[in-house]
Amino acid sequence: MAILQMKRLRLMILRSKKEALLQELTKRGCVQLTELDEEARELLRPAGSELMALKSEQAAYEKALALLGRYAPAKSPLLSAKPELPENSFLEKEGEESLALARKIADADERIRHIAAEESRRRGVIESLQPWLALDLPLETAGTERAALVFGTLPLKGGLAPAEQALAEAVEEAELFPVSQDKKEQYVLLLCTKEYLPAAQEALRGQGFNAVSFGGLTGTAKEAELRECKALEELAAEKAALAEEIKSEAGHRDELKLACDRLNTRVGMAEAEEHLAESDSVIFLEGWMPAEKEEELAGLFAAYDCAWECEDPSEEEYAQVPVKLRNNKFSNALNMVTDMYSLPAYGSVDANPIMAPFFILFYGLMMADMGYGLIMIAAALVAMKKIKPRGGTLAFCQLLLYGGISTFIMGALTGGFFGNAPEIIAGMFGSSWKGLPHLFSPVEDSNMVLYGAMVLGVLHLNTGMAVSFVQKCRKGDVAGALFEEGSQWIILVGGVMLALQMLVFKTNGTLHTVGLAVLIAGAVLLLFGSTRGAKGIGKLTAPFGCIYNTLTGWFGDILSYSRIMALMLAGGVVAQVFNTIAAMPSKNGVTIASGIAFILIFLIGHALNFALNLLGCFVHDLRLQCLEFFGKFYQDGGKPFEPMKVRTKYINPEE
Amino acid sequence: MEFLNSISGYALGLLGAGIAAFMAGIGSAKGTGIAGEAGAGLVSEDPSKFGKAMILQVIPGTQGLYGFVIWFLAYSKLAAVGDAVTVAQGMQVLAACLPIGFGGLLSGIAQGKVAAASINILAKKPDDWSKGMILCITVEFYAILSLLASFMMLNAIAL
Numbered sequence: 001m002a003i004l005q006m007k008r009l010r011l012m013i014l015r016s017k018k019e020a021l022l023q024e025l026t027k028r029g030c031v032q033l034t035e036l037d038e039e040a041r042e043l044l045r046p047a048g049s050e051l052m053a054l055k056s057e058q059a060a061y062e063k064a065l066a067l068l069g070r071y072a073p074a075k076s077p078l079l080s081a082k083p084e085l086p087e088n089s090f091l092e093k094e095g096e097e098s099l100a101l102a103r104k105i106a107d108a109d110e111r112i113r114h115i116a117a118e119e120s121r122r123r124g125v126i127e128s129l130q131p132w133l134a135l136d137l138p139l140e141t142a143g144t145e146r147a148a149l150v151f152g153t154l155p156l157k158g159g160l161a162p163a164e165q166a167l168a169e170a171v172e173e174a175e176l177f178p179v180s181q182d183k184k185e186q187y188v189l190l191l192c193t194k195e196y197l198p199a200a201q202e203a204l205r206g207q208g209f210n211a212v213s214f215g216g217l218t219g220t221a222k223e224a225e226l227r228e229c230k231a232l233e234e235l236a237a238e239k240a241a242l243a244e245e246i247k248s249e250a251g252h253r254d255e256l257k258l259a260c261d262r263l264n265t266r267v268g269m270a271e272a273e274e275h276l277a278e279s280d281s282v283i284f285l286e287g288w289m290p291a292e293k294e295e296e297l298a299g300l301f302a303a304y305d306c307a308w309e310c311e312d313p314s315e316e317e318y319a320q321v322p323v324k325l326r327n328n329k330f331s332n333a334l335n336m337v338t339d340m341y342s343l344p345a346y347g348s349v350d351a352n353p354i355m356a357p358f359f360i361l362f363y364g365l366m367m368a369d370m371g372y373g374l375i376m377i378a379a380a381l382v383a384m385k386k387i388k389p390r391g392g393t394l395a396f397c398q399l400l401l402y403g404g405i406s407t408f409i410m411g412a413l414t415g416g417f418f419g420n421a422p423e424i425i426a427g428m429f430g431s432s433w434k435g436l437p438h439l440f441s442p443v444e445d446s447n448m449v450l451y452g453a454m455v456l457g458v459l460h461l462n463t464g465m466a467v468s469f470v471q472k473c474r475k476g477d478v479a480g481a482l483f484e485e486g487s488q489w490i491i492l493v494g495g496v497m498l499a500l501q502m503l504v505f506k507t508n509g510t511l512h513t514v515g516l517a518v519l520i521a522g523a524v525l526l527l528f529g530s531t532r533g534a535k536g537i538g539k540l541t542a543p544f545g546c547i548y549n550t551l552t553g554w555f556g557d558i559l560s561y562s563r564i565m566a567l568m569l570a571g572g573v574v575a576q577v578f579n580t581i582a583a584m585p586s587k588n589g590v591t592i593a594s595g596i597a598f599i600l601i602f603l604i605g606h607a608l609n610f611a612l613n614l615l616g617c618f619v620h621d622l623r624l625q626c627l628e629f630f631g632k633f634y635q636d637g638g639k640p641f642e643p644m645k646v647r648t649k650y651i652n653p654e655e
Numbered sequence: 656m657e658f659l660n661s662i663s664g665y666a667l668g669l670l671g672a673g674i675a676a677f678m679a680g681i682g683s684a685k686g687t688g689i690a691g692e693a694g695a696g697l698v699s700e701d702p703s704k705f706g707k708a709m710i711l712q713v714i715p716g717t718q719g720l721y722g723f724v725i726w727f728l729a730y731s732k733l734a735a736v737g738d739a740v741t742v743a744q745g746m747q748v749l750a751a752c753l754p755i756g757f758g759g760l761l762s763g764i765a766q767g768k769v770a771a772a773s774i775n776i777l778a779k780k781p782d783d784w785s786k787g788m789i790l791c792i793t794v795e796f797y798a799i800l801s802l803l804a805s806f807m808m809l810n811a812i813a814l
Binding site: 142443446564566569570572574580581606608612615617619620622 | 717720721725727728788790792793795796797799800802803805806810
């Protein structure tokens with residue numbers, strides 16, 4: 001329910017006991033190591049770690065697992081919990097065999113990729129041989145003792161005649177033989193005496209002649225193609241064998257997962273070790289630990305003969321103190337929101353418990369549908385039972401559950417069950433029933449809902465101001481609290497009095513005078529307060545800024561709560577329209593076909609509306625909390641507490 | 656006035672209904688189109704991200720739906736009365752349909768751009784793709800407001 005109190009820990013231990021102590025600390029997961037201060041760094045040298053080596057090992061396991069997933073996909077049920085193992089099993093060293101296995105899988109994949117490249121090269125060769133298949137002349141033939149032979153291509157346009165003519169003009173003893181042609185080119189043989197070859201080629205170059213070389217291929221084109229095809233077959237067989245080899249290791253998947261998680265944990269330890277300093281005989285560490293763990297850790301440190309001390313951080317150090325929130329089941333759900341925004345600064349207030357009721361109430365108001373609420377509750381309960389979520393996922397499921405309950409209750413108040421589905425369905429069967437009873441309906445009483453939303457907004461904002469008021473008083477800034485929050489409250493009281501007089505009593509003159517007096521008193525207090533911190537000419541300009549900020553701030557903030565009404569109404573309207581469209585085919589009585597049409601349109605329409613509202617309501621609720629509410633008091637910028645602990649991805653440590 | 660009478664209130668109302676449907680439809684078509692192109696680029700590199708890319712692509716699809724909702728309401732309202740709709744009533748329906756027409760058109764395109772940019776998040780930081788979704792939903796709000804404005808005006812018109 002609060003921000004955990006932290007203590008700075010300084011500790012020295014014999015080198016020989018370092019490994020064991022780090023393991024114990026990792027298991028307990030309650031110490032975050034930090035950089036040493038200047039003084040200590042001058043006296044000691046940084047202790048190295050095997051971080052790089054461990055990271056590359058871990059990457060090898062990750063890669064092997066990804067490859068197993070590709071070649072032998074595991075069939076796992078859609079919703080399933082991660083397996084659990086005792087914490088100790090993550091701290092053991094990993095054997096050589098599993099690393100060798102991981103490397104073997106990676107090598108096999110490397111070879112497969114190599115083969116794929118080789119295959120495409122050979123396919124290219126086969127492609128290039130196609131035009132020469134008709135020729136029964138070995139490809140390596142370069143001519144005879146006196147004659148030269150050149151394989152080449154000519155553009156198809158115009159046929160062979162222009163080239164032949166050009167050749168005849170240039171040299172006497174030369175001839176072109178057509179071999180084949182395709183859509184773009186013709187393939188020819190150039191035969192001439194050796195001494196005329198350069199001249200012949202020069203003449204033909206003008207006609208677009210290009211010599212073709214076969215890069216060491218021997219025999220006729222047909223023979224070469226056969227050889228390539230055979231090689232391709234062999235490669236395909238080798239590739240299949242390698243894939244089979246990877247597949248056959250699928251049984252070791254769990255082993256690799258455990259190895260990967262062990263490495264994860266050890267990488268975390270090594271990262272922490274980078275912060276250690278050492279002399280020849282001792283290791284020195286510095287870090288943060290929750291104050292409540294002091295007793296437990298004292299016993300541990302004594303058992304390892306450590307020399308240690310811990311102290312509360314001073315006010316100046318607050319910026320460096322890591323923040324950990326402690327929440328109960330109810331406010332834990334809101335961790336997701338604070339994490340997404342920013343953690344509160346150390347020494348300020350944890351907003352989760354104060355925010356939780358508002359967040360859940362607003363969510364319900366925006367969604368407001370019994371049917372949607374039931375789906376959310378069911379989804380949350382199933383997920384919690386099946387995947388046994390932890391951490392962020394657990395917070396999400398809890399939020400979904402509470403939001404669902406709230407949505408259901410608000411749906412009951414507004415009479416919404418998948419929009420107006422009960423009424424529509426009754427209408428399809430000829431009933432004139434007017435639907436579920438409701439306290440108020442967003443469509444008919446939209447003005448009331450709008451004002452209600454803004455009243456809730458005023459309450460919400462004032463709660464935020466109250467938090468700020470208490471915080472300032474605690475820090476001893478009572479004057480600041482009175483001038484800022486206090487004066488605004490006085491204005492609010494005066495404003496309410498005036499409003500009551502104008503809207504309700506209408507004739508009561510005294511209330512008007514008193515209200516006006518209170519309002520003016522508040523305004524004077526506020527203006528005076530705004531000049532306190534200002535200097536020189538600022539004393540004159542500050543009040544104007546203050547009036548502007550307060551007025552626009554309050555107007556903007558309160559009007560912003562109209563989104564509660566907007567989303568409530570929009571969700572309901574879209575649902576109603578889908579219901580109406582779904583019921584249209586059944587206008588003249590329900591048949592099997594019109595029944596099926598109803599179900600289909602109903603399902604698709606509501607799935608769409610539900611998904612959109614689920615996300616939309618969350619985002620807008622989030623905005624109201626983070627912008628309007630937090631703006632009144634929240635101090636962000638806390639750094640999360642990241643202790644050395646068992647870090648896993650595939651397997652959960654037992655709790 | 657003579658001219659408007661010759662067109663008839665019914666036709667003016669239908670024009671409004673049509674504007675709601677087709678302008679919001681264009682918005683969604685452009686929006687999903689922009690996001691879809693970006694999505695196809697990503698899927699060609701990494702087909703396993705198809706599902707998430709598709710979710711981001713359909714987010715700008717809701718404007719067309721909202722336009723259709725207003726079209727449906729306006730059309731059923733007009734069709735129930737038929738030719739008896741006066742010019743004044745027809746103009747009222749036309750005016751009521753404008754917010755979702757323009758709001759849907761422009762917010763759909765704008766949301767499509769955000770969705771396309773969010774597909775970049777999906778490509779580079781797959782763990783944070785849901786944040787891209789949140790950025791998209793911010794634009795959605797203005798389509799919702801347009802829908803509400805059209806809906807409440809339509810509701811207030813008595814035919």
